[in-house]
Amino acid sequence: MSYLVLARKYRPRTFGQMVGQAHVVQALSNALDQQRLHHAYLFTGTRGVGKTTVARILAKSLNCQGADGQGGITSTPCGICQACTDIDSGRFVDYTELDAASNRGVDEVQSLLEQAVYKPVQGRFKVFMIDEVHMLTGHAFNAMLKTLEEPPEYLKFVLATTDPQKVPVTVLSRCLQFNLRPMAPETVQEHLAHVLEAEGVPADAQALRLLSRAARGSMRDALSLTDQAIAFGGGELREPAVRAMLGSVDRSHVFRLVEALAQGDGKTVVETSEALRLHGLSAGAALEEMSMVLQRMAVQQAVPDTGEPIDEEAATIARLAASMPADETQLLYSICLHGRAELGLAPDEYAALTMVLLRLLAFKPGAQEKKTLNDGVAGVAARTRPAESVAPGRPGSQRDPGVASEPRRPAVSAQPNPGAPSQPAPPGHVLPVVEPRQTPPRTAAPARDSGDVMGVPVRVQPEPLRETPSHAPAVVPTADGDFWSATVQQLVQREAIVALVRELALQAQLVGRDEGHWMLRVERESLNQPASRERLRAALHAAGHPVELSVEVGPVTDSPARRNAQAAAERQQAAEQIILSDPFVQQMQRDFGAKIVPGSIKPIEKH
Structure with a gap:
């Protein structure tokens, strides 16, 4: 005797034997008991949840004749009459199953519909069951629309599909749809x-x-x-x-990994990953099991005492949940989910698994934050300490006329002008560090006659104080800035500079120029690249400026980019002022409480 697989041997034969689809069973049972029968049914759901089984039970319920041959439509077919046994064995003449995956053309559908004009031979109803109906062609769907909408009274359609999104809405609107859910x-x-x-x-x-x-x-x-x-x-x-x-991963490995992550034990994490490799266990299964454990830990942390009493792992889950903060559990869960998608991208899935586990350690909250912040503060202090140790008001320091210094920062020393007299501090004298709030006000140096031009070497030119209070404009215009901005705009308009070279020119400030040598200053070290400097020098040479360029990193207060930003801000402010001063706008605000949406006013660019 041939062996019958469990999936066929234990296929439900009545609605009472079905599990996991109570909502469908209840609706169909009530409809059969009350004789409120639809002419077309559509069952949707993933594979193996009972779509074909429900269709066969429905066909038996419609055609069951009872054990004595006197039965009618019922929600509990007897299973022993001729109709029930023939439907179970697949030889009932009035029950037709069509596999749309292999019979998807219009000819097959027309051949099926030609049988609709004949009344049932043995049963009470003809039942056409079309499985995987979404695989029918468009012409096949169109061919069955009329019959599906107004079939004969003895004909019932039962459609089943795993992908209802591909079924035309014209078919969906003609059917009573039931969604069979995946089982818990x-x-x-x-x-x-x-x-x-x-x-x-x-x-x-x-x-x-x-x-x-x-x-x-x-x-x-x-x-x-x-x-x-x-x-x-x-x-x-x-x-x-x-x-x-x-190929599942033993939960003991997962518990060991989670515990090591909670303690920040990288050695145990790597050793456990190697153990998974030696046992040939799936890396994806390991991350999946970790996700399940972390999910249960998150639930335990949010709602304690929710574990099942019969669950042997509940005590371990509760212990791990208590050893890890809730935010860290959420972070590890998210990294495990994203790590599963990255396994296929790596040449070795176990190497990818190790990287995901190490990432869990690297992103452990608070592990590196304090060290990084302390290092950054120490580095900034080391770089700024020499500049802050000079007393304010030192003779020989120069700055731009009319520029006020920011009172919250100590004075920054500048190299003395070689052309101006200066008196050095006496030997052994230590300059005191003055608190920012006690800094005495400075007296602006008298403006130098514009006609008296003094040549200063580029590398020893004093750095002006560009400290600008918050209420002053962001750009401090200079004569060199006017010249450099005009030169850069010409290069940009002619497209002589592009990409990083254009960015270097726009973000740079011309701080000094001698015959054949210009000094630029940028705020970001990333802009100071040799290739960009060489291309900018070549573009300037082609524009009639055969000079050599030097670029230093420091504060910038007058660059083409800042000028462009200031001009754009002024245009924006002018546009907003025009709108706000418009009589009609003022009337709408006054009479109807209208408000202008922030950011909705844009100036019109003139070309």
Whole structure:
């Protein structure tokens, strides 16, 4: 006698035997008992959740004749009459199943619809069941629309699909749709326990839990895996054998990883990852198991005492949840989910698994934050300490006329002008550091006659004080700035400079120029690249400025980019002033409480 697989042997034959689809069973049972029958039904859902099974039970309910041959439409078919047994065996003449995956053309559908004009031969209704209906062609759908909308009173359509999005709305509107949901692992585990008890196969609860999770909501997949596990385990289901068959990761490895991550133990993390490699366990399964454990830990942290009493892992989950902050649990869960998607991108999935686990350590909250901040503050202090140790008001220091210094910062020393007299400090004299609030006001140096031009070498030109208070404009215009801005705008308009070279020119400030040598200053070191400087020098040479360029890093107060930004801000302010002073706008605000949406006013660019 040939062996019948569990998925076929234990296929439900009545609505009472179905599990996990109570909402569909209740609706169909009430409709059958009240004789409120629709002419077309559409069952949707993933594989193995009972779409074809429900269609066959519905066909038996419509055509059941009862054990005595006097029965009618019922929600509990007898299962022993001629109609019920023929439908179960697949030879009932008035029940037709069409596989749309292999019969998807208009000819096959027309051949099926030609039988609709004939009344049932044996049963009470003709039932046309079309499986995977979404695979029909557009012409096939159009061919069945009229019959599907107004079929004969003795004809019922039952459609099934795993992808209802591909079914035309004209078909959906003609059907009564039921969505069969994926089954919960607990439901699958309970049903497997009943099946194995009937088969007389000993099984561990943990083995059934592994099979129910591996089924992914499909009862048919669960029964097929159970068949395979029985053969693999020699007639019994034990956790080690089922775990080896599925390639699942032992939860002990996962618990060890989570505990090591909670303690920041990188050595244990790497050793456990290597153990997974040696045992040939799936890297994706490891991250999946970690995600499940972290999810249960998050639930335990949010709602304590929610674990099942019969769950052997509840105590371990509760201990791990108490050892890790809630925000860190959420972070690890997110990294595990994203890490599963990266496994296929790496040449070695175990190397990718190790990197994901190390990333969990690297992003551990608070692990590196304090050290990084302290290093950054120390570096800034080391760089700024020499400049802050000079007393304000030193003779020989120069700054731009009319520029006020910021009172909250100590004075920054500048190299003395070689052309101006200066008196050095006496030997051994230590200059005191003055508190910012006690800095005496400075007297601006008298403006130098514009006609008296003094040549100063570029590298020893004093750096002017560009400290600008918050209420002053961001740009401090200079004569060199006017010249440099005009030169850069010409180069940009002619497209002589592009990309990084253009960015260097726009962000730079011309701080000094001698015959054949210009000195530029930028705020970001990333702009000071040799290739960009050489291309900018070549562009200037082509524009009639054969000079050599030097670029230094420092504060910038007058650059083409800042001038452009200031001009744009002025245009924006002028545009807003025009709108706000408009009489109509003022009237709307006064009479109707109108408000101008921030950011909705834009100046019109003139070309």
